[in-house]
Amino acid sequence: MDWVSFWDGAHSIYVNDRHKQVHYARITADIAALVPAPDARVLDYGCGEALGAPGLARACGSLILADAAPTVRAKLKERLKGEPRITVLSPEETAALPDGSLDFVIANSLLQYLSKDVLKSLLGLWRRLLAPGGALVLADVIPPGVSAVQDAAALLSFAARDGFLPAAVIGLAKTAVSPYRKLRADLGLTMYEEAEMLALLKEAGYAPERLARNIGHNQRRMAFRAVPAG
């Protein structure tokens, strides 16, 4: 099994419905705050279930949701068919978009599931798709040394604040014996030092900066904003 098959199948990464709702509410608010203009053409790459997509679409001109998992895309298309400003695309369809057709690209909690070579080729794609003045945000990037235990602690404090602590404790126990845990052990998660990410972005033709805050609840992870340079 690889990571895309994991996300394509039934998984219990969200400990309950409340966890999923508050996760997407939080990341949607954080992403909407980074959208550069109310008419921006936005791409959410590796969007997952995108429960906040209608709200995010109201904060921009148009929203493309791209995900590699076919089942995820099929559900999004069904759920969002009444949303004229939202389009759901595969990675291949996204790669066929015209140059300069986007103003903002967000990839949240995606990079840990990609090899460094795949990330390099995506940085090239997003650079081509961004119009002058556009911006890319890479968020929830995991630095080396953040352990599964620290991720669990971040989830528990999020759960305590948002009222799903008992479910989070049970969910973590389930995750410990789940396919996620096995895949994390077998395939690993791709991690980046801050300096490595800044260098990769520069090499790919961006002027990057680390943002003061990550998107979502886990502030041990990092967010970067990068604008096409030159």
Ligand SMILES: C[S@@+](CC[C@H](N)C(=O)[O-])C[C@H]1O[C@@H](n2cnc3c(N)ncnc32)[C@H](O)[C@@H]1O
């Ligand atoms: C952890 S989920 C993140 C979902 C959402 N962005 C969030 O922050 O909650 C990762 C998503 O990335 C997708 N994904 C993994 N590899 C991908 C790739 N190479 N291209 C596009 N999407 C990918 C998975 O299918 C999954 O839906």
